[in-house]
Amino acid sequence: MGKILIVDDNPAILEALSLLLEIHDYAVVTAQNAFEAQQMVQYQNIALVLQDMNFTSDTTSGEEGKTLFYRLREINPHLPIILITAWTELETAIELVKAGAADYIGKPWDDQKLLTSIANLVELGKAQASNANYKRQQAEREAPKAEANLAGLVYASTAMERIVDMALQLAKSDVSVLITGPNGSGKERIAEIIQANSLLKDKPFLKVNAGALPQELIEAELFGAEAGAYTGANKQRIGRFEAADGGTLFLDEIGNLPLAGQMKLLRVLQTGEFERLGSVQTRKVNVRVISATNANLLKDIQNGQFREDLYYRLNVIELQLPALCERPDDILPLVNHFLPNRPLSHTAQLALTAYSWPGNVRELENACKRAAVLKPDGELGEQDFTLQNDAPLYTAKAAKTKQEPTKQELEEAMRAHQGVIAKVARHFGMTRQALYRRLQKFEIEY
Incomplete structure:
Protein backbone atom coordinates (compact mmCIF):
# COMPACT_ATOMS: atom_id res chain seq x y z
CA MET A 1 0.00 0.00 0.00
CA ASN A 131 -8.05 -2.82 -12.44
CA ALA A 132 -5.73 -0.30 -14.11
CA ASN A 133 -2.90 -2.82 -14.05
CA TYR A 134 -5.18 -5.47 -15.49
CA LYS A 135 -6.36 -3.15 -18.25
CA ARG A 136 -2.79 -2.13 -19.01
CA GLN A 137 -1.64 -5.74 -19.14
CA GLN A 138 -4.67 -6.69 -21.23
CA ALA A 139 -3.99 -3.80 -23.59
CA GLU A 140 -0.37 -4.88 -23.88
CA ARG A 141 -1.52 -8.39 -24.74
CA GLU A 142 -4.19 -7.21 -27.13
CA ALA A 143 -2.13 -4.52 -28.89
CA PRO A 144 -0.11 -6.95 -31.02
CA LYS A 145 -3.28 -8.92 -31.76
CA ALA A 146 -5.16 -5.76 -32.77
CA GLU A 147 -2.45 -5.00 -35.30
CA ALA A 148 -2.13 -8.62 -36.43
CA ASN A 149 -3.60 -10.13 -39.57
CA LEU A 150 -5.94 -12.86 -38.30
CA ALA A 151 -6.81 -14.03 -41.81
CA GLY A 152 -10.53 -13.65 -41.17
CA LEU A 153 -10.58 -16.09 -38.24
CA VAL A 154 -13.74 -15.77 -36.15
CA TYR A 155 -13.60 -16.93 -32.54
CA ALA A 156 -14.67 -16.01 -29.02
CA SER A 157 -13.42 -18.93 -26.92
CA THR A 158 -10.42 -18.81 -24.63
CA ALA A 159 -9.21 -22.06 -26.21
CA MET A 160 -8.90 -20.42 -29.63
CA GLU A 161 -7.49 -17.25 -28.11
CA ARG A 162 -4.60 -19.29 -26.73
CA ILE A 163 -4.05 -20.88 -30.15
CA VAL A 164 -4.03 -17.48 -31.87
CA ASP A 165 -1.66 -16.01 -29.29
CA MET A 166 0.78 -18.86 -29.82
CA ALA A 167 0.41 -18.67 -33.62
CA LEU A 168 1.34 -14.98 -33.52
CA GLN A 169 4.37 -15.77 -31.39
CA LEU A 170 5.47 -18.52 -33.74
CA ALA A 171 4.96 -16.27 -36.76
CA LYS A 172 8.08 -14.28 -35.85
CA SER A 173 10.31 -17.37 -35.78
CA ASP A 174 11.29 -19.77 -38.54
CA VAL A 175 10.65 -23.04 -36.68
CA SER A 176 8.60 -25.83 -38.22
CA VAL A 177 5.05 -25.96 -36.88
CA LEU A 178 2.71 -28.95 -36.79
CA ILE A 179 -0.99 -28.08 -36.55
CA THR A 180 -3.17 -30.96 -35.36
CA GLY A 181 -6.90 -31.27 -34.98
CA PRO A 182 -9.99 -32.84 -36.54
CA ASN A 183 -11.08 -32.15 -40.11
CA GLY A 184 -12.81 -28.82 -40.56
CA SER A 185 -11.52 -27.31 -37.30
CA GLY A 186 -9.54 -24.49 -38.96
CA LYS A 187 -5.99 -25.81 -39.31
CA GLU A 188 -5.42 -24.09 -42.64
CA ARG A 189 -6.63 -20.76 -41.24
CA ILE A 190 -4.09 -20.99 -38.41
CA ALA A 191 -1.35 -21.67 -40.99
CA GLU A 192 -2.48 -18.55 -42.85
CA ILE A 193 -2.23 -16.49 -39.65
CA ILE A 194 1.33 -17.69 -39.07
CA GLN A 195 2.31 -16.82 -42.63
CA ALA A 196 0.49 -13.47 -42.71
CA ASN A 197 2.29 -12.23 -39.59
CA SER A 198 5.73 -13.66 -40.36
CA LEU A 199 8.81 -12.06 -41.83
CA LEU A 200 7.99 -14.06 -44.97
CA LYS A 201 4.51 -12.54 -45.41
CA ASP A 202 5.50 -10.99 -48.75
CA LYS A 203 7.16 -14.18 -49.96
CA PRO A 204 5.55 -17.18 -51.69
CA PHE A 205 3.00 -19.13 -49.62
CA LEU A 206 2.02 -22.40 -51.27
CA LYS A 207 -0.39 -25.05 -50.05
CA VAL A 208 -0.41 -28.77 -50.77
CA ASN A 209 -3.13 -31.12 -49.57
CA ALA A 210 -1.41 -34.50 -49.49
CA GLY A 211 -4.74 -36.14 -48.75
CA ALA A 212 -6.27 -34.96 -52.01
CA LEU A 213 -3.53 -36.31 -54.31
CA PRO A 214 -2.91 -39.87 -55.52
CA GLN A 215 0.14 -41.21 -53.66
CA GLU A 216 2.05 -41.72 -56.91
CA LEU A 217 1.76 -38.00 -57.67
CA ILE A 218 2.58 -36.56 -54.23
CA GLU A 219 6.36 -36.69 -54.73
CA ALA A 220 6.10 -35.04 -58.14
CA GLU A 221 3.85 -32.37 -56.63
CA LEU A 222 6.34 -31.61 -53.86
CA PHE A 223 9.69 -32.06 -55.58
CA GLY A 224 8.92 -31.73 -59.29
CA ALA A 225 9.63 -34.17 -62.14
CA GLU A 226 11.51 -34.28 -65.39
CA ALA A 227 9.70 -35.11 -68.63
CA GLY A 228 9.20 -38.87 -68.86
CA ALA A 229 9.83 -39.49 -65.15
CA TYR A 230 6.48 -41.29 -64.88
CA THR A 231 3.58 -42.22 -67.12
CA GLY A 232 1.88 -39.09 -68.36
CA ALA A 233 4.79 -36.76 -67.51
CA ASN A 234 5.12 -35.22 -70.97
CA LYS A 235 6.94 -32.10 -69.81
CA GLN A 236 9.12 -30.85 -66.99
CA ARG A 237 7.26 -30.07 -63.76
CA ILE A 238 8.37 -27.61 -61.08
CA GLY A 239 7.64 -28.90 -57.58
CA ARG A 240 6.10 -26.91 -54.73
CA PHE A 241 9.36 -26.75 -52.76
CA GLU A 242 11.10 -25.15 -55.70
CA ALA A 243 8.23 -22.74 -56.28
CA ALA A 244 8.12 -21.79 -52.58
CA ASP A 245 11.87 -21.07 -52.34
CA GLY A 246 12.38 -18.17 -49.93
CA GLY A 247 8.84 -18.49 -48.58
CA THR A 248 6.53 -20.92 -46.81
CA LEU A 249 5.01 -24.27 -47.76
CA PHE A 250 1.89 -25.53 -46.00
CA LEU A 251 1.59 -29.32 -46.13
CA ASP A 252 -1.91 -30.39 -45.17
CA GLU A 253 -2.74 -33.99 -44.27
CA ILE A 254 0.96 -34.74 -43.92
CA GLY A 255 0.12 -38.20 -42.58
CA ASN A 256 -0.86 -39.26 -46.12
CA LEU A 257 2.67 -38.78 -47.45
CA PRO A 258 4.14 -42.17 -48.52
CA LEU A 259 7.35 -43.39 -46.88
CA ALA A 260 9.47 -42.58 -49.94
CA GLY A 261 8.15 -39.03 -49.92
CA GLN A 262 8.70 -38.81 -46.16
CA MET A 263 12.37 -39.66 -46.63
CA LYS A 264 12.78 -36.92 -49.25
CA LEU A 265 10.89 -34.45 -47.08
CA LEU A 266 13.16 -35.22 -44.13
CA ARG A 267 16.18 -34.52 -46.28
CA VAL A 268 14.79 -31.18 -47.45
CA LEU A 269 14.07 -30.15 -43.87
CA GLN A 270 17.58 -31.13 -42.78
CA THR A 271 19.64 -29.82 -45.70
CA GLY A 272 17.35 -27.92 -48.04
CA GLU A 273 18.39 -30.33 -50.82
CA PHE A 274 16.32 -32.54 -53.15
CA GLU A 275 16.16 -33.90 -56.68
CA ARG A 276 13.24 -33.80 -59.07
CA LEU A 277 11.83 -37.17 -60.03
CA GLY A 278 13.87 -38.54 -62.92
CA SER A 279 16.79 -36.17 -62.26
CA VAL A 280 20.20 -36.57 -60.63
CA GLN A 281 20.75 -32.84 -60.26
CA THR A 282 20.61 -31.73 -56.63
CA ARG A 283 18.72 -28.52 -56.00
CA LYS A 284 18.78 -26.40 -52.85
CA VAL A 285 15.97 -24.30 -51.41
CA ASN A 286 15.20 -22.36 -48.24
CA VAL A 287 11.58 -23.01 -47.31
CA ARG A 288 9.72 -22.79 -44.03
CA VAL A 289 7.38 -25.74 -43.57
CA ILE A 290 4.07 -25.62 -41.73
CA SER A 291 2.29 -28.96 -41.69
CA ALA A 292 -1.10 -30.17 -40.52
CA THR A 293 -2.84 -33.45 -39.90
CA ASN A 294 -5.97 -34.92 -38.38
CA ALA A 295 -4.18 -38.26 -37.90
CA ASN A 296 -2.52 -39.63 -34.79
CA LEU A 297 1.05 -39.56 -36.06
CA LEU A 298 2.43 -41.19 -32.92
CA LYS A 299 0.17 -44.16 -33.57
CA ASP A 300 1.24 -44.16 -37.23
CA ILE A 301 4.87 -44.25 -36.07
CA GLN A 302 4.13 -47.34 -33.97
CA ASN A 303 2.46 -48.94 -36.98
CA GLY A 304 5.45 -48.16 -39.22
CA GLN A 305 3.44 -45.76 -41.39
CA PHE A 306 5.25 -42.56 -40.43
CA ARG A 307 8.93 -41.85 -39.79
CA GLU A 308 9.73 -40.89 -36.22
CA ASP A 309 12.66 -38.68 -37.24
CA LEU A 310 10.43 -36.76 -39.65
CA TYR A 311 7.77 -36.34 -36.98
CA TYR A 312 10.19 -34.58 -34.66
CA ARG A 313 11.49 -32.43 -37.54
CA LEU A 314 7.97 -31.28 -38.33
CA ASN A 315 6.84 -31.03 -34.73
CA VAL A 316 9.25 -28.46 -33.31
CA ILE A 317 6.11 -26.75 -32.01
CA GLU A 318 2.63 -28.30 -32.08
CA LEU A 319 -0.60 -26.31 -32.17
CA GLN A 320 -3.49 -28.58 -31.24
CA LEU A 321 -6.86 -27.24 -32.34
CA PRO A 322 -9.86 -28.42 -30.33
CA ALA A 323 -12.99 -29.67 -32.04
CA LEU A 324 -15.80 -27.13 -32.36
CA CYS A 325 -17.88 -29.00 -29.76
CA GLU A 326 -15.08 -28.35 -27.25
CA ARG A 327 -15.27 -24.58 -27.81
CA PRO A 328 -19.02 -23.83 -27.97
CA ASP A 329 -18.39 -20.12 -27.34
CA ASP A 330 -17.26 -19.93 -30.98
CA ILE A 331 -20.47 -21.36 -32.44
CA LEU A 332 -22.80 -18.35 -32.41
CA PRO A 333 -20.10 -15.85 -33.48
CA LEU A 334 -19.38 -18.15 -36.43
CA VAL A 335 -23.08 -18.37 -37.26
CA ASN A 336 -23.27 -14.56 -37.20
CA HIS A 337 -20.26 -14.48 -39.51
CA PHE A 338 -21.76 -16.96 -41.98
CA LEU A 339 -25.26 -15.44 -41.70
CA PRO A 340 -24.71 -11.71 -41.12
CA ASN A 341 -27.71 -9.72 -39.89
CA ARG A 342 -29.94 -12.80 -39.64
CA PRO A 343 -31.82 -13.10 -36.34
CA LEU A 344 -31.91 -16.51 -34.62
CA SER A 345 -34.68 -17.80 -32.42
CA HIS A 346 -33.80 -18.77 -28.88
CA THR A 347 -34.42 -22.44 -29.62
CA ALA A 348 -32.14 -22.21 -32.65
CA GLN A 349 -29.37 -20.76 -30.51
CA LEU A 350 -29.80 -23.55 -27.96
CA ALA A 351 -29.84 -26.20 -30.66
CA LEU A 352 -26.78 -24.86 -32.45
CA THR A 353 -24.70 -24.61 -29.28
CA ALA A 354 -25.81 -28.04 -28.02
CA TYR A 355 -25.21 -29.89 -31.32
CA SER A 356 -21.97 -31.88 -31.44
CA TRP A 357 -20.81 -30.64 -34.91
CA PRO A 358 -18.85 -33.75 -35.93
CA GLY A 359 -17.77 -31.90 -39.10
CA ASN A 360 -16.64 -28.90 -37.05
CA VAL A 361 -16.53 -25.40 -38.59
CA ARG A 362 -16.90 -26.78 -42.10
CA GLU A 363 -20.17 -28.50 -41.18
CA LEU A 364 -21.40 -25.36 -39.42
CA GLU A 365 -20.68 -23.26 -42.49
CA ASN A 366 -22.57 -25.71 -44.71
CA ALA A 367 -25.53 -25.72 -42.30
CA CYS A 368 -25.63 -21.92 -42.46
CA LYS A 369 -25.52 -21.97 -46.27
CA ARG A 370 -28.42 -24.41 -46.36
CA ALA A 371 -30.42 -22.28 -43.95
CA ALA A 372 -29.83 -19.18 -46.09
CA VAL A 373 -31.05 -21.01 -49.20
CA LEU A 374 -34.07 -22.64 -47.56
CA LYS A 375 -35.14 -19.46 -45.76
CA PRO A 376 -33.69 -16.34 -47.39
CA ASP A 377 -35.46 -13.87 -45.08
CA GLY A 378 -36.69 -13.52 -41.53
CA GLU A 379 -35.78 -15.16 -38.25
CA LEU A 380 -34.12 -18.54 -38.45
CA GLY A 381 -35.41 -21.33 -36.27
CA GLU A 382 -33.94 -24.63 -35.20
CA GLN A 383 -35.68 -26.50 -38.02
CA ASP A 384 -34.04 -24.27 -40.66
CA PHE A 385 -30.59 -25.74 -40.03
CA THR A 386 -31.58 -29.33 -40.86
CA LEU A 387 -29.20 -30.82 -38.33
CA GLN A 388 -28.68 -34.58 -38.26
CA ASN A 389 -31.53 -36.31 -36.44
CA ASP A 390 -29.25 -38.86 -34.81
CA ALA A 391 -26.94 -36.20 -33.39
CA PRO A 392 -27.01 -35.37 -29.67
CA LEU A 393 -29.27 -32.36 -30.17
CA TYR A 394 -31.03 -30.81 -27.17
CA THR A 395 -33.82 -28.36 -27.97
CA ALA A 396 -35.45 -25.99 -25.54
CA LYS A 397 -38.45 -28.33 -25.35
CA ALA A 398 -36.24 -31.26 -24.48
CA ALA A 399 -34.42 -29.19 -21.92
CA LYS A 400 -37.71 -28.30 -20.26
CA THR A 401 -38.95 -31.85 -20.11
CA LYS A 402 -35.63 -33.13 -18.79
CA GLN A 403 -35.48 -33.25 -15.01
CA GLU A 404 -32.98 -30.88 -13.44
CA PRO A 405 -29.83 -32.78 -12.43
CA THR A 406 -29.19 -33.40 -8.75
CA LYS A 407 -26.04 -32.33 -6.94
CA GLN A 408 -24.77 -35.92 -7.05
CA GLU A 409 -25.40 -36.16 -10.81
CA LEU A 410 -23.59 -32.88 -11.37
CA GLU A 411 -20.59 -33.96 -9.30
CA GLU A 412 -20.41 -37.32 -11.10
CA ALA A 413 -20.60 -35.61 -14.50
CA MET A 414 -17.90 -33.10 -13.50
CA ARG A 415 -15.61 -35.97 -12.51
CA ALA A 416 -16.43 -37.99 -15.64
CA HIS A 417 -15.69 -35.05 -17.94
CA GLN A 418 -12.71 -33.84 -15.87
CA GLY A 419 -14.39 -30.52 -15.13
CA VAL A 420 -14.76 -29.47 -18.79
CA ILE A 421 -17.84 -27.24 -18.58
CA ALA A 422 -18.73 -27.53 -22.26
CA LYS A 423 -18.85 -31.33 -22.09
CA VAL A 424 -20.86 -31.37 -18.83
CA ALA A 425 -23.34 -28.89 -20.29
CA ARG A 426 -23.82 -31.09 -23.37
CA HIS A 427 -24.19 -34.12 -21.11
CA PHE A 428 -27.22 -32.55 -19.47
CA GLY A 429 -28.48 -30.76 -22.59
CA MET A 430 -28.23 -27.28 -21.15
CA THR A 431 -26.37 -24.10 -21.88
CA ARG A 432 -23.13 -23.34 -20.08
CA GLN A 433 -24.79 -20.40 -18.33
CA ALA A 434 -27.52 -22.70 -16.98
CA LEU A 435 -24.89 -25.16 -15.81
CA TYR A 436 -22.93 -22.42 -14.04
CA ARG A 437 -26.09 -21.39 -12.18
CA ARG A 438 -26.67 -24.96 -10.99
CA LEU A 439 -23.06 -25.40 -9.94
CA GLN A 440 -23.29 -22.21 -7.92
CA LYS A 441 -26.62 -23.29 -6.46
CA PHE A 442 -25.12 -26.55 -5.16
CA GLU A 443 -21.81 -24.86 -4.26
CA ILE A 444 -19.84 -27.17 -6.55
CA GLU A 445 -16.36 -25.92 -7.42
CA TYR A 446 -15.56 -25.51 -11.10
Missing part, protein backbone atom coordinates in the same frame (compact mmCIF):
# COMPACT_ATOMS: atom_id res chain seq x y z
CA GLY A 2 1.21 3.51 -0.75
CA LYS A 3 1.62 6.34 1.74
CA ILE A 4 -0.91 8.91 2.91
CA LEU A 5 0.27 12.48 2.34
CA ILE A 6 -0.97 15.13 4.79
CA VAL A 7 -0.60 18.72 3.56
CA ASP A 8 -1.07 21.52 6.11
CA ASP A 9 0.97 24.57 7.17
CA ASN A 10 0.04 24.00 10.82
CA PRO A 11 2.55 21.65 12.54
CA ALA A 12 0.05 20.81 15.28
CA ILE A 13 -2.48 19.56 12.74
CA LEU A 14 0.19 17.56 10.92
CA GLU A 15 1.21 15.93 14.20
CA ALA A 16 -2.35 15.15 15.29
CA LEU A 17 -3.36 13.61 11.96
CA SER A 18 -0.09 11.70 11.62
CA LEU A 19 -0.53 10.17 15.08
CA LEU A 20 -4.14 9.20 14.35
CA LEU A 21 -3.25 7.45 11.08
CA GLU A 22 -0.05 5.81 12.28
CA ILE A 23 -1.92 4.27 15.22
CA HIS A 24 -4.10 2.59 12.58
CA ASP A 25 -1.07 1.27 10.68
CA TYR A 26 -1.01 3.79 7.83
CA ALA A 27 2.31 5.00 6.46
CA VAL A 28 2.29 8.79 6.60
CA VAL A 29 4.33 11.59 5.05
CA THR A 30 3.70 15.29 5.54
CA ALA A 31 4.18 18.54 3.63
CA GLN A 32 3.74 22.12 4.85
CA ASN A 33 3.31 23.78 1.46
CA ALA A 34 2.11 23.16 -2.06
CA PHE A 35 5.58 22.75 -3.56
CA GLU A 36 6.55 19.98 -1.12
CA ALA A 37 3.21 18.24 -1.75
CA GLN A 38 3.69 18.26 -5.52
CA GLN A 39 7.22 16.87 -5.20
CA MET A 40 6.04 14.01 -2.99
CA VAL A 41 3.17 13.06 -5.30
CA GLN A 42 5.55 13.26 -8.25
CA TYR A 43 8.28 11.07 -6.81
CA GLN A 44 6.79 8.94 -4.02
CA ASN A 45 4.17 6.19 -3.92
CA ILE A 46 1.24 8.20 -2.57
CA ALA A 47 -2.07 6.36 -2.18
CA LEU A 48 -4.14 9.25 -0.83
CA VAL A 49 -3.79 12.96 -0.04
CA LEU A 50 -5.33 14.74 2.93
CA GLN A 51 -4.92 18.47 2.18
CA ASP A 52 -5.77 21.73 3.81
CA MET A 53 -7.28 24.52 1.75
CA ASN A 54 -4.84 27.25 2.87
CA PHE A 55 -1.07 27.28 3.39
CA THR A 56 -0.40 30.93 4.22
CA SER A 57 -1.18 32.68 7.49
CA ASP A 58 -4.34 34.80 7.54
CA THR A 59 -5.52 33.29 4.24
CA THR A 60 -9.07 31.84 4.27
CA SER A 61 -10.26 31.94 0.65
CA GLY A 62 -9.30 28.34 -0.16
CA GLU A 63 -7.74 29.39 -3.47
CA GLU A 64 -4.35 27.94 -2.49
CA GLY A 65 -5.94 24.57 -1.81
CA LYS A 66 -7.89 24.78 -5.05
CA THR A 67 -4.69 25.43 -7.04
CA LEU A 68 -2.88 22.55 -5.32
CA PHE A 69 -5.81 20.21 -5.96
CA TYR A 70 -5.71 20.80 -9.71
CA ARG A 71 -1.91 20.48 -9.85
CA LEU A 72 -2.01 17.14 -8.02
CA ARG A 73 -4.74 15.93 -10.38
CA GLU A 74 -2.48 16.81 -13.31
CA ILE A 75 0.26 14.63 -11.84
CA ASN A 76 -2.11 11.73 -11.03
CA PRO A 77 -5.72 12.05 -12.24
CA HIS A 78 -6.77 8.99 -10.18
CA LEU A 79 -5.26 10.06 -6.86
CA PRO A 80 -7.91 10.27 -4.07
CA ILE A 81 -7.82 13.69 -2.37
CA ILE A 82 -9.69 14.53 0.85
CA LEU A 83 -10.05 18.26 1.58
CA ILE A 84 -9.79 19.68 5.10
CA THR A 85 -12.09 22.70 5.17
CA ALA A 86 -13.25 25.46 7.43
CA TRP A 87 -16.78 26.80 7.00
CA THR A 88 -15.44 29.76 5.00
CA GLU A 89 -14.04 27.40 2.35
CA LEU A 90 -17.04 25.06 2.16
CA GLU A 91 -18.31 26.40 -1.16
CA THR A 92 -14.90 25.91 -2.77
CA ALA A 93 -14.64 22.39 -1.29
CA ILE A 94 -18.00 21.43 -2.79
CA GLU A 95 -16.85 22.80 -6.15
CA LEU A 96 -13.74 20.58 -5.94
CA VAL A 97 -15.78 17.51 -5.00
CA LYS A 98 -17.75 18.06 -8.18
CA ALA A 99 -14.40 18.31 -9.99
CA GLY A 100 -13.26 14.96 -8.60
CA ALA A 101 -12.18 15.39 -4.98
CA ALA A 102 -12.89 12.21 -3.03
CA ASP A 103 -14.36 13.84 0.09
CA TYR A 104 -14.13 16.80 2.42
CA ILE A 105 -14.07 17.06 6.20
CA GLY A 106 -14.66 20.07 8.37
CA LYS A 107 -12.52 21.43 11.19
CA PRO A 108 -12.53 20.11 13.84
CA TRP A 109 -12.85 16.67 12.30
CA ASP A 110 -14.50 13.50 13.56
CA ASP A 111 -11.73 10.87 13.93
CA GLN A 112 -13.95 7.88 13.18
CA LYS A 113 -15.57 9.48 10.17
CA LEU A 114 -12.16 10.44 8.78
CA LEU A 115 -10.74 6.93 9.35
CA THR A 116 -13.77 5.33 7.66
CA SER A 117 -13.45 7.64 4.66
CA ILE A 118 -9.72 6.93 4.35
CA ALA A 119 -10.19 3.17 4.70
CA ASN A 120 -12.83 3.13 1.97
CA LEU A 121 -10.75 5.25 -0.39
CA VAL A 122 -7.58 3.24 0.19
CA GLU A 123 -9.43 0.00 -0.61
CA LEU A 124 -11.03 1.63 -3.64
CA GLY A 125 -7.61 2.86 -4.68
CA LYS A 126 -6.29 -0.70 -4.47
CA ALA A 127 -9.14 -1.95 -6.62
CA GLN A 128 -8.66 0.84 -9.15
CA ALA A 129 -4.92 0.23 -9.27
CA SER A 130 -5.50 -3.48 -9.72
